[in-house]
Amino acid sequence: xxxxxxxxxxxxxxxxxxxxxxxxxxxxxxxxxxxxxxxxxxxxxxxxxxxxxxxxxxxxxxxxxxxxxxxxxxxxxxxxxxxxxxxxxxxxxxxxxxxxxxxxxxxxxxxxxxxxxxxxxxxxxxxxxxxxxxxxxxxxxxxxxxxxxxxxxxxxxxxxxxxxxxxxxxxxxxxxxxxxxxxxxxxxxxxxxxxxxxxxxxxxxxxxxxxxxxxxxxxxxxxxxxxxxxxxxxxxxxxxxxxxxxxxxxxxxxx
Numbered sequence: 001x002x003x004x005x006x007x008x009x010x011x012x013x014x015x016x017x018x019x020x021x022x023x024x025x026x027x028x029x030x031x032x033x034x035x036x037x038x039x040x041x042x043x044x045x046x047x048x049x050x051x052x053x054x055x056x057x058x059x060x061x062x063x064x065x066x067x068x069x070x071x072x073x074x075x076x077x078x079x080x081x082x083x084x085x086x087x088x089x090x091x092x093x094x095x096x097x098x099x100x101x102x103x104x105x106x107x108x109x110x111x112x113x114x115x116x117x118x119x120x121x122x123x124x125x126x127x128x129x130x131x132x133x134x135x136x137x138x139x140x141x142x143x144x145x146x147x148x149x150x151x152x153x154x155x156x157x158x159x160x161x162x163x164x165x166x167x168x169x170x171x172x173x174x175x176x177x178x179x180x181x182x183x184x185x186x187x188x189x190x191x192x193x194x195x196x197x198x199x200x201x202x203x204x205x206x207x208x209x210x211x212x213x214x215x216x217x218x219x220x221x222x223x224x225x226x227x228x229x230x231x232x233x234x235x236x237x238x239x240x241x242x243x244x245x246x247x248x249x250x251x252x253x254x255x
Contacts, residue, residue: 015038015040015044015048016048016051016052018038019034019038019045019048019049019052020052020057020058020067022034022037022038023058023065023066023067024067027066028064028065028066029065030064030065031046031049031065034049034065049065052065053065055070056068056070057070057071075132079116079117079132083216083252083255084105084116084208084216084217084248084252085105085116085117086255087248087251087252087255088116088117088208088217088219088248089105089117091244091247091248092104092105092117092119092219092244095119095221095240095244096119096120096121097119097121099121099221099237100121100122100123101121101123101221101222101223102118102120102121102123102125102127102221102222102223103118103119103121103219103220103221103222104116104117104118104129104142104219104220104222105117105118105142105217105218105219106140106142106143106146106205106217106218106219106220107146107216107217107218108137108143108146108147108150108215108217109134111137111157111158112134112135112136112137113134113135113136113137113140113142113143113146114132114133114134115129115130115131115132115133115134115135116131116217117131118130118131123223123224125201125223127197127198127201128198135197136164136165136167137158138159138164138172138178139166139167139168139171139172139193139196139197140193140197140203140205140220141190141191141192141193141203141204141205141218141220141222142191142203142205142218142219142220143191143205143218144178144181144185144191144192144193144205145185145190145191145205145206145207145215145218145220146207146215146218147159147178147182147185148182148183148186148191148207149186149207149209149214149215150214150215151213151214155179155182156179159175159178159179160175162175163175164178167197167198168195168196168197168198168199169199170194170195170196170199171196171197172196188238189206189207189238189242190205190206190234190238190241190242191204191206191218192204192205192230192233193205193220193222194225194230195225200224200225200226201222201223201224202222202223202224202225202228202229202230202233203220203221203222203223203228203233204220204221204222204233204234204237204238204241205218205219205220205221205241206218206219206220206238206241206242207245208245208248208249208252209245209249211253216249216252219241219244219245219248220241221233221237221241
């Protein structure tokens with residue numbers, strides 16, 4: 001019988017996934033480095049890496065193990081199964097081309113924001129965001145839009161009771177203050193990120209809602225604060241994003 005892990009899963013699976021995650025965090029690592037980092041025997045680490053390499057999920061480069069493109073194949077396949085991705089992608093490409101600003105489609109998984117799709121526009125700003133990356137929901141415009149439209153119990157469970165992690169000095173970290181802001185988001189239909197995720201970057205987001213309750217995800221538009229002050233986001237882009245979100249919702253329902 002497989003040994004149970006700390007979270008109720010299979011311990012050997014947790015070990016393997018821990019190795020994969022650590023290789024990613026270290027941007028490549030040797031068996032010794034992984035064993036030291038994870039507190040595991042070198043033989044255990046080596047066995048898992050051999051299995052991953054045999055199945056194409058790892059490869060060796062200059063004495064280190066690095067993640068293979070096999071993971072990319074799985075990620076692309078998973079994303080392509082998403083109705084939201086299929087419907088939102090062409091519309092967001094068009095919006096980015098028209099405005100020149102960065103646009104994102106974001107979904108929530110296990111209480112985190114996942115960047116499903118992004119279009120660059122003409123913005124020269126480089127951010128940490130990338131397709132497939134995960135981060136906190138509470139400091140993203142799209143993340144707030146999602147949180148505001150989740151069922152109440154799920155929303156409160158994600159927000160929690162303690163201080164939320166700060167990305168910048170402007171990030172809302174008080175749970176009660178955030179929950180009050182989310183009430184406004186539900187009323188207005190749009191959420192704002194004014195320098196909360198990255199200094200000098202502003203964004204507006206709106207949810208892609210399901211029929212009844214819940215959301216598929218959210219879309220956002222962002223740009224340099226000097227080019228997109230909050231007033232402009234409200235006056236120029238709020239109604240535009242709401243209209244695009246409504247188009248996407250209708251088209252998803254008719255797939």
